[in-house]
Amino acid sequence: MYVEEVLREYELDMLTIATLASHSSLQIVHGAKTEGFRTALVVLRDRFWFYSQFSRLVDRFVVVDSWSELCTERVVSELRELNAVFIPHGSYIEYVGLDCAASLPLPIFGLRSLYRVEADQWAKISLLREAGIPVPRVYKAGESFEGVVIAKLPGAKGGKGYFVARTPQEVARKIESLVRLGFIKDPSEVLLQEYLLGVTAYFHYFHSPILGRTEILGADIRYESDVDGLRRVPVAISLELGLEPTFTVVGNIPLALRESLLPEILELGMKFVKATQGKLPPGIIGPFCLESVIDRDLKIQIFEFSGRIVAGTNLYIDGSPYSYLYWEEPMSTGRRIARELRLAIEKGQLSKVLT
Numbered sequence: 001m002y003v004e005e006v007l008r009e010y011e012l013d014m015l016t017i018a019t020l021a022s023h024s025s026l027q028i029v030h031g032a033k034t035e036g037f038r039t040a041l042v043v044l045r046d047r048f049w050f051y052s053q054f055s056r057l058v059d060r061f062v063v064v065d066s067w068s069e070l071c072t073e074r075v076v077s078e079l080r081e082l083n084a085v086f087i088p089h090g091s092y093i094e095y096v097g098l099d100c101a102a103s104l105p106l107p108i109f110g111l112r113s114l115y116r117v118e119a120d121q122w123a124k125i126s127l128l129r130e131a132g133i134p135v136p137r138v139y140k141a142g143e144s145f146e147g148v149v150i151a152k153l154p155g156a157k158g159g160k161g162y163f164v165a166r167t168p169q170e171v172a173r174k175i176e177s178l179v180r181l182g183f184i185k186d187p188s189e190v191l192l193q194e195y196l197l198g199v200t201a202y203f204h205y206f207h208s209p210i211l212g213r214t215e216i217l218g219a220d221i222r223y224e225s226d227v228d229g230l231r232r233v234p235v236a237i238s239l240e241l242g243l244e245p246t247f248t249v250v251g252n253i254p255l256a257l258r259e260s261l262l263p264e265i266l267e268l269g270m271k272f273v274k275a276t277q278g279k280l281p282p283g284i285i286g287p288f289c290l291e292s293v294i295d296r297d298l299k300i301q302i303f304e305f306s307g308r309i310v311a312g313t314n315l316y317i318d319g320s321p322y323s324y325l326y327w328e329e330p331m332s333t334g335r336r337i338a339r340e341l342r343l344a345i346e347k348g349q350l351s352k353v354l355t
């Protein structure tokens with residue numbers, strides 16, 4: 001396999017942890033440095049000034065004019081010379097595109113075969129369902145439904161273009177305008193999900209192929225514009241103004257979960273790991289996130305997952321209440337990635353965590 005080939009050319013005691021300068025990259029390089037690795041950031045020219053403020057954490061900047069340059073010969077060979085292992089984060093696919101993301105000729109920490117599943121809303125929800133994880137009801141555009149639905153477009157673009165609708169006619173009207181605006185090509189790509197009532201909670205996990213266990217590293221709530229802002233506007237006024245909520249993430253809020261919910265939440269994470277191992281061997285590697293709504297009866301339903309590090313982990317750069325219980329030292333998700341790589345090197349099992 002080609003990862004093994006690349007690794008044969010690498011000096012394994014001189015690995016560099018590399019990622020795109022965005023999303024959770026500062027956490028990733030901070031964790032890598034703490035674990036004694038060299039680091040590299042691929043950075044957009046106009047953001048270089050910002051990331052250079054943290055140059056103590058970055059051994060090499062690879063400056064690009066657009067993210068799509070990641071897959072070019074120049075960038076790939078520069079990173080290979082550094083013995084780079086690439087860490088994909090939540091914005092990776094959105095920035096470089098699915099084809100480059102999946103075929104990047106560098107060892108990737110994580111399961112790259114999951115990217116094609118993540119890009120397809122229908123495949124995504126099927127994977128959760130096959131894992132035995134409770135999910136909301138789903139419908140196709142044109143089908144009748146009860147209550148309110150949230151419409152999701154292909155690819156995760158931070159909720160961009162999503163809308164809420166009350167009737168199939170409203171769905172048809174809104175999809176038509178999204179097609180006209182070029183947001184989507186085919187209405188069948190749109191997934192309608194039952195709009196769940198409750199509080200949103202995002203669980204951060206880490207699956208370790210080296211230790212053979214799944215850890216819960218934290219949880220957060222996303223602060224989303226303007227659906228969270230609308231809470232300040234009395235409902236009557238918002239209806240009068242015809243306000244259509246958007247779900248653009250502007251930040252994250254920490255969350256300590258009721259301890260009685262933790263066994264079920266960890267079990268959901270383990271079910272997800274098992275499903276990926278069955279369907280996409282060797283299965284998920286490292287960080288992933290299940291996104292939930294917890295209702296008034298404490299029923300947890302998962303409406304989405306991310307197979308990579310999510311930005312909510314940035315809250316816990318110095319460790320979370322849960323990671324401390326496993327590690328007794330400040331263990332962010334970024335540092336946990338580097339720790340897994342270090343353990344893998346020590347045990348001669350690097351190919352277990354790379355694809």
Ligand code: AMP
Pocket residue numbers: 136150152156158159162193194195196197200222224247291293303304
């Ligand atoms: P997603 O791209 O799936 O993470 O969705 C963006 C945001 O939409 C989430 O963070 C939630 O606030 C909201 N959302 C998504 N799916 C649902 C659902 N089925 N019910 C209620 N809210 C949802």
